[in-house]
Amino acid sequence: MASAQRDYYDILAVPRTATGDEIKKAYRRLARQYHPDLHSGPKKAQMEQKFKELNEAHEVLGDPETRKKYDRYGHRWQEGEAYERARQQAGSGAGADMGPEFAFGGEQDFGDIFETIFGRGSRTGSGSAFRGFTTPGEDLETGVELTLREVLTGVSRRIRLAEKVPCQACGGTGDQRGRPCTTCGGTGGQTEHRTIEVKIPAGVQDGTRVRVAGKGATGRNGGKRGDLYLRVHIKPDRVFRREGADLHVTLPVWSWEAALGAEVLAPTLADPVRVKVPPGSRADSKLRLKGKGLPTAAGGRGDLFYTLQIVMPTSLTDEDRKLYEQLGRARHPDPRADLLLQAGHS
Ligand SMILES: [Zn+2]
CATH class of the missing domain: 2.60.260.20 (Urease metallochaperone UreE, N-terminal domain)
Structure with missing residues (x-):
């Protein structure tokens, strides 16, 4: 029956106002998706049907x-x-x-x-x-x-x-x-x-x-x-990366802020907030602000995550240099010890 036939625009998933180009693009995209050669088992027959329908729709609307x-x-x-x-x-x-x-x-x-x-x-x-x-x-x-x-x-x-x-x-x-x-x-x-x-x-x-x-x-x-x-x-955002309802932000901190701990101003979708960077924070560690992400379909809110990026001043002042030299003279274990060991250089 003709009346049971699906609307060609629905089949191509384009609005009735679509341009010829949009129709062509939609057709190519769906053809790649439905192509029977790409499917097997019970799905194949279903895709064959869809593919046929799609071609018919394109023949007329194209x-x-x-x-x-x-x-x-x-x-x-x-x-x-x-x-x-x-x-x-x-x-x-x-x-x-x-x-x-x-x-x-x-x-x-x-x-x-x-x-x-x-x-x-x-x-x-x-x-x-x-x-x-x-x-x-x-x-x-x-x-x-x-x-x-x-x-x-x-x-x-x-x-x-x-x-x-x-x-x-x-x-x-x-x-x-x-x-x-x-x-x-x-x-x-x-x-x-x-x-x-x-x-x-x-x-x-x-x-x-x-x-x-x-x-x-x-x-x-x-x-x-x-x-x-x-x-x-x-739309993609310049600051906030979206993962489902969670948001991710890269948060730069000075090496001494990461080492000693600090309270820093950080962006949210609403007003900026002060977040605590705990002492001894490592690069790439994450701080979580619960419920400051996007609303979820279930009515809750996702979280906002700050990924710490440890940064250095672009140029050292004389005082910076003295302090780093002081740090360098203090005794620390070799941070590459594990790496060398794993590489077989014991
Ligand atoms: Zn008329």
């Missing part, structure tokens, strides 16, 4: 001409095309000077052809732009980029959406009294832009889709609006 037809007629675009041809033939029979009367009569005939092709039982057909069908609107999908701070606090975003809607002048038929509609050039559709404000809650996870109910494409003939999905991408 070609701007067939894509236009698909956008207009849905999965029955080929039948829609037959209807179009029949309509054009009916029109050409009257010649160029088709009078308004004939045009009007013609329009009625087209209605008949339309009914014949689509049948009365196909009202559930998805994606059809024809009048008379109550069809829920498509779901729309778009990406949003968030900073770590926006993930922490939640944020309000204005999002501009482009939506294919039926042409108002011709009701989506592309036809005005037997001639191509002048408003939409006979395509039956027009692009409508709208800007909506969306509240993104705190704690969204990278790579997830946030559903905004009822903000998708307009339904046809009283059908309800689809949903809008926001694909969340968390």
Whole structure:
């Protein structure tokens, strides 16, 4: 059944507003993922099916001409095309000077052809732009980029959406009294832009889709609006490295701060905090600030880790030099003793 068929845009996981290039890229990415040669066992058959579906979707959406037809007629675009041809033939029979009367009569005939092709039982057909069908609107999908701070606090975003809607002048038929509609050039559709404000809650996870109910494409003939999905991408941060809900920061400390211990000012996603560097800290050791990471899906908070980086002054003052020389003269075990031993140099 045509109505059970998955939407080609869903198969390619692209929004209906995707460019030809985005479609091509999505196809290549998924083709690599689904390719049956890469799978075995029970998964192979499943992937074969997906691969077939993917190719079919790409064949139609990859070609701007067939894509236009698909956008207009849905999965029955080929039948829609037959209807179009029949309509054009009916029109050409009257010649160029088709009078308004004939045009009007013609329009009625087209209605008949339309009914014949689509049948009365196909009202559930998805994606059809024809009048008379109550069809829920498509779901729309778009990406949003968030900073770590926006993930922490939640944020309000204005999002501009482009939506294919039926042409108002011709009701989506592309036809005005037997001639191509002048408003939409006979395509039956027009692009409508709208800007909506969306509240993104705190704690969204990278790579997830946030559903905004009822903000998708307009339904046809009283059908309800689809949903809008926001694909969340968390922007990399210059200071905080994200690992799940945990954050990692490299924290430079002077060698004497590491040796003697110190209280230093360290960054967090909110205000900076004073953290205690314990005496005798080694390079690469970690300090943990519990609950100062990102919100988790479960409602908690991740941790913030500081990895100590022991740094030296770029140039030594005379006093520095004296103190280091003093250190050098004191007796210490050889820090390379273990290394030499492990290398067999006993
Ligand atoms: Zn139109």
